[in-house]
Amino acid sequence: MSTESLTLDKPRSPRRPAARRNNFELYSWLFMRLSGLALVVLVLGHLFIMNILDDGVHRINFAFVAGRWASPFWQFWDLAMLWLAQLHGGNGMRTIIEDYARKDTTRFWLKMLLYVSIALILAVGTLVIFTFDPNIAG
Amino acid sequence: MASPTPTDTAAHDTSQIPAPEGSITVTVRILRFNPEFDDEPHWESYDVPALPTDRVLNLLINIKSYVDGTLSFRRSCAHGICGSDAMQINGVNRLACKVLIKDLLAKGNKRTTISVAPIKGLPQMKDLYVDMEPFFEAFKAVKPYLIAYGNEPTHERIQSQADRERFDDTTKCILCACCTTSCPVFWSDGSYFGPAAIVNAHRFIFDSRDEGSEERLDILNDTEGVWRCRTTFNCTDACPRGIQVTKAIQEVKQALLFKRV
Numbered sequence: 111m112s113t114e115s116l117t118l119d120k121p122r123s124p125r126r127p128a129a130r131r132n133n134f135e136l137y138s139w140l141f142m143r144l145s146g147l148a149l150v151v152l153v154l155g156h157l158f159i160m161n162i163l164d165d166g167v168h169r170i171n172f173a174f175v176a177g178r179w180a181s182p183f184w185q186f187w188d189l190a191m192l193w194l195a196q197l198h199g200g201n202g203m204r205t206i207i208e209d210y211a212r213k214d215t216t217r218f219w220l221k222m223l224l225y226v227s228i229a230l231i232l233a234v235g236t237l238v239i240f241t242f243d244p245n246i247a248g
Numbered sequence: 249m250a251s252p253t254p255t256d257t258a259a260h261d262t263s264q265i266p267a268p269e270g271s272i273t274v275t276v277r278i279l280r281f282n283p284e285f286d287d288e289p290h291w292e293s294y295d296v297p298a299l300p301t302d303r304v305l306n307l308l309i310n311i312k313s314y315v316d317g318t319l320s321f322r323r324s325c326a327h328g329i330c331g332s333d334a335m336q337i338n339g340v341n342r343l344a345c346k347v348l349i350k351d352l353l354a355k356g357n358k359r360t361t362i363s364v365a366p367i368k369g370l371p372q373m374k375d376l377y378v379d380m381e382p383f384f385e386a387f388k389a390v391k392p393y394l395i396a397y398g399n400e401p402t403h404e405r406i407q408s409q410a411d412r413e414r415f416d417d418t419t420k421c422i423l424c425a426c427c428t429t430s431c432p433v434f435w436s437d438g439s440y441f442g443p444a445a446i447v448n449a450h451r452f453i454f455d456s457r458d459e460g461s462e463e464r465l466d467i468l469n470d471t472e473g474v475w476r477c478r479t480t481f482n483c484t485d486a487c488p489r490g491i492q493v494t495k496a497i498q499e500v501k502q503a504l505l506f507k508r509v
């Protein structure tokens with residue numbers, strides 16, 4: 111019996127390029143674990159300060175943010191959180207795109223969109239943290 | 249109007265199936281597909297007699313022998329050795345020859361329904377058999393054979409019991425594909441090597457007589473290799489041989505991470 115005559119759609123068509131012999135996937139796997147650990151401290155600390163400590167969200171206003179960013183410690187905290195969460199979330203999204211995109215072109219453009227959005231958010235966020243002007247309101 | 253496709257309720261004459269003493273009637277639902285007539289798979293039900301000691305495979309063979317000879321599925325040994333009859337039974341991947349009816353019986357006096365579908369993620373060719381080629385391609389890609397350089401030894405390649413122990417678990421694989429076709433990463437990304445290929449790579453990577461570990465580790469270090477595994481343990485749950493599949497994958501990751509086999 112020949113199966114050639116059957117027009118069956120193949121949901122699986124292996125597309126497996128030769129091994130690239132670099133450790134990118136290894137490092138990104140490791141990065142997810144290490145950045146995840148750092149994010150536990152950074153994000154939970156952030157949530158605690160912003161939502162629970164003292165009056166929680168009710169005390170947050172321009173002056174509160176300005177006050178915190180006057181200290182290099184909180185500047186660094188927020189910068190680390192921004193970069194780690196962006197790269198961690200971005201790399202996680204990359205994984206999800208690798209999983210679900212069926213066509214190479216879809217895969218490529220989704221990843222481009224992702225990388226551009228990561229770059230933009232990192233750039234704007236970093237810019238704000240470093241160039242924040244507490245006197246702008248006055 | 250398109251002709252109605254047979255549905256769940258289509259009645260099948262199952263009276264020819266011998267009903268031994270002590271048997272009860274169970275409903276077997278099968279996700280059937282005939283590429284020559286059907287546009288897509290559909291469920292059909294068969295009310296068949298079953299002994300608690302029967303395996304699901306017995307019921308399938310009875311349906312094929314007495315009700316509908318076109319029912320297609322693979323089986324060979326019927327004793328959990330050849331790995332031919334992996335299928336999705338009540339939603340989980342199992343070998344039809346290893347699942348006893350008594351373990352599937354409904355509580356109380358309710359009618360027992362057993363759903364049987366082909367394993368997921370590989371093209372369904374007809375009824376319960378799928379195209380295994382993509383699965384075996386991933387298997388072949390990890391070089392699942394002894395690689396040794398230098399001169400042939402004049403006697404057997406000696407190995408200590410402790411060295412043998414390291415890959416004992418992964419020698420048990422029968423390539424049934426239960427694991428790979430239960431893996432959510434494989435479902436969505438068919439290029440992922442899948443747990444079975446990694447299990448079979450593990451079998452040689454950790455074999456002290458083998459010299460191809462580095463090649464195989466390189467292959468599994470790639471985009472579609474071990475780093476795609478999300479540690480969901482579906483594969484371990486599915487393996488009819490009780491292989492600690494996810495653990496084997498973690499050991500390969502560890503070998504890559506610490507560059508040490």
Ligand code: HEM
Pocket residue numbers: 142143145146147149150153195196198199200201202203205206477478479
């Ligand atoms: C609270 C601290 C966090 C920890 C401990 C953590 C840990 C992890 C780990 C270990 C993975 C890898 C999972 C795998 O490879 O199987 C992961 C994936 C991921 N993380 Fe996080 N993470 C944290 C916070 C975040 C945040 C804040 C975001 C969003 C910006 C995020 C977005 C993602 C995404 C999108 C994935 C990919 C999911 C997938 O692979 O299916 N995570 N996380």
Ligand code: SF4
Pocket residue numbers: 430431432433434442443476477478479480481482483484493494497
């Ligand atoms: S543990 Fe890994 S290989 Fe096994 S089913 Fe989950 S993702 Fe797939």
Ligand code: SF4
Pocket residue numbers: 420421422423424425426427428443444447486487488489490491493
């Ligand atoms: S590891 Fe287990 S489930 Fe996977 S192919 Fe081998 S025997 Fe089957």
Ligand code: FES
Pocket residue numbers: 322323324325326327328329330331332333334343344345346
């Ligand atoms: S028929 Fe051989 S494993 Fe089930």
